[in-house]
Structure formats: C-alpha cells, structure tokens
Amino acid sequence: MKTSGTAVEGVAGERRQLINVAYRLLGSLAESEDAVQEAYARWYALPRDRRDEIVSPGAWLTTVTGRICLDVLGSARARRERYVGAWLPDPLPERGERGADPADQIVQDESVATAFLVVLESMTPAERVAFVLHDVFRYPFAEIADVLSRTPAACKQLASSARRRVRAAQAPAPDPGQADTVRRVKEAWKAKDIAALVDLLDPAAVMTADGGGMVGTVLHPIEGAARIARYLVAIADKAPALELRECPVNGTPGLVARLAGTVTTVASFAFADGRVIRIWVVRNPEKLGPWLPVGRPLPHQAAPAGVGDREE
Numbered sequence: 001m002k003t004s005g006t007a008v009e010g011v012a013g014e015r016r017q018l019i020n021v022a023y024r025l026l027g028s029l030a031e032s033e034d035a036v037q038e039a040y041a042r043w044y045a046l047p048r049d050r051r052d053e054i055v056s057p058g059a060w061l062t063t064v065t066g067r068i069c070l071d072v073l074g075s076a077r078a079r080r081e082r083y084v085g086a087w088l089p090d091p092l093p094e095r096g097e098r099g100a101d102p103a104d105q106i107v108q109d110e111s112v113a114t115a116f117l118v119v120l121e122s123m124t125p126a127e128r129v130a131f132v133l134h135d136v137f138r139y140p141f142a143e144i145a146d147v148l149s150r151t152p153a154a155c156k157q158l159a160s161s162a163r164r165r166v167r168a169a170q171a172p173a174p175d176p177g178q179a180d181t182v183r184r185v186k187e188a189w190k191a192k193d194i195a196a197l198v199d200l201l202d203p204a205a206v207m208t209a210d211g212g213g214m215v216g217t218v219l220h221p222i223e224g225a226a227r228i229a230r231y232l233v234a235i236a237d238k239a240p241a242l243e244l245r246e247c248p249v250n251g252t253p254g255l256v257a258r259l260a261g262t263v264t265t266v267a268s269f270a271f272a273d274g275r276v277i278r279i280w281v282v283r284n285p286e287k288l289g290p291w292l293p294v295g296r297p298l299p300h301q302a303a304p305a306g307v308g309d310r311e312e
Helices: 005-026 029-045 048-053 057-081 114-121 125-136 141-148 152-168 178-190 194-200 225-238
Strands: 201-210 243-249 252-259 262-272 275-282
Touching: 005 029, 005 057, 005 125, 029 057, 057 125, 057 141, 114 125, 114 152, 114 262, 114 275, 125 141, 125 152, 141 152, 178 194, 178 225, 178 243, 178 252, 178 262, 178 275, 194 201, 194 225, 201 225, 243 262
Parallel strands: 201 275
Antiparallel strands: 243 252, 252 262, 262 275
16 A cells, blocks of 8 residues: 555654654653654655555654664663763643744653653663553554564563553652642742741652753752752752742643743652652753743853752
8 A cells, every 4th residue: 555645745744743752762852853853854765656655654753763762762871871960851841832842742641740751761771662652652562563673572571561660660649739739849948948848848758950060959869858958948048039930840730940030940749648759850951941931042051159059
C-alpha cells in the first residue's frame, strides 16, 4: 500500500505527538526538539518513491525519533557525569503561554510530573524507551521491537522491569490539598517562619537543585525538614526582592521565583500525608526559556550575592 500525497504532506501534523514522546524519553525540551528535527530531516532525505511506500509516516517518524532518543540516552549518562551538580528534567509551564515553544505542545498529565520523570531517569535507556512507548503511549511491543532492535518478548521484559521501578518509587496518589500545601509553603517562606516550614515538610524531606554550574545553588541534595527550612529562610533573608508565585509545574502545584521580573527559579513538589516529601528546584537558565516572556533573552547573569549559595 502506498500513501497518498496528502498523507505524506500531513507528516507535519505528527510533530506534536513526536515532541510528547521525545520529552518523556529525554526530559529535555532542547534535546527533544533536536531529536524531532533530526527525524524529520531523515524523512525528507528519503527519495520520494521510498516515502510513498511507507504505509504509516507517523509510525515511521515515531520509530526514528525513538531510535534517536535511545542514542541520546546512551550518551547522556557520560554527559551528566560532567554536569555540575544534580541534573533535573526541564520544568514545564502551563500550556498556552508560548504558542511557538515546544513546551506548549506537550500534553501535561501524570507522565510528565517531575516525580515521574525523575523515576524514568533511574531506568536504563532501553527500559525507558520500552516503558514510555508501551505504558504511556500504548504502542505495541511489535513496533517497539523495531525501535530497540530487539524481539517483542525482550521489549516486554524491559517494560516489566521498568514498571517495577515505577512501583517501587510510586508516591501516594495526588490529593486536592496539594495546592493548599504549596500556598502555605510560600506564605511560610515569605514570612521566614522556620517552624511553619518544618511543620509543612516531612522530617525526611529532600530538596534537590539544578543550577547546571551557571548560577549559584546547592550542589548536593539537602536532607531533612529543618535543614531545608533554614536554607529557604536564608535565601529570603539575602534576597528580599524575590517574588514568589504559585504556578503549576509539569501539571502539578509548584512555585516560581522572580527577581526583577525575570523567572530565576522553578520548584516542583511531591507530597505524602499532607506534607512535602521532595522539592526539585531548577535554576539553570538554559532550562527556563519557556518561563520567560516571548522575546526576552535567557537570564545568564549570576545570581545576586547569597541567593542559592552553594553548599558543598
């Protein structure tokens, strides 16, 4: 069967789906965009008669995008060993704010929540591809086998192994009180109320920050409610002009910090029993592009003195 000219021309309509797949596989908007562009480049590099022979251009593009992402994941571990501090997935703003940005094309559901993406980072590249394509996007293992160059049975085993990782790290189901908890964290932070912050944090809470070596931030996770609370209050003391705003991050309640009108920090949370158990803070300006007004350059300037001072 051959595709019609209209079907072939319609491959541009696959872009949103491909961006969604790539972001869940890579956790990086820039890398996802590059992967999708490369997949389209390979499509248009095919002779026209070869393209006409492809029954499903969308499936072909998904397979190629998956293979490109697999290669990127294979090299990412070495690159992240050289990354300064912790590496976190790119935070996503609400859709509709930047129509031309790849972030605006991503459907935000539980599969893009920061907690879920962090679990995906613990998987091998093959596990991640098999799990995301099958469990998130419902691709059959026969098609995933083409991406991974393995048998469908082997792909099924990879997805099963990945599923066990997800279950082992599974946080409690979301509850409607999360937004209220984030609001109370913001208020306690602004009030520099250490006791209130400690009460809102699980005693074993962990805060991880990603500055990418470009801005000051802690290089290692901060563990324990009291230590996190003291750190947050120290930031409030040293940056009184910092503005905090409640805002969904990757589809769940989060906080955004602005300084002089520019987003400098995006924080997302995980909750259990009404308390915060994890905080993920992204300060790397290269990951904050979707949070800036259209046309505003990335904030590469150094952080003000004392804001996010590194803790070795």
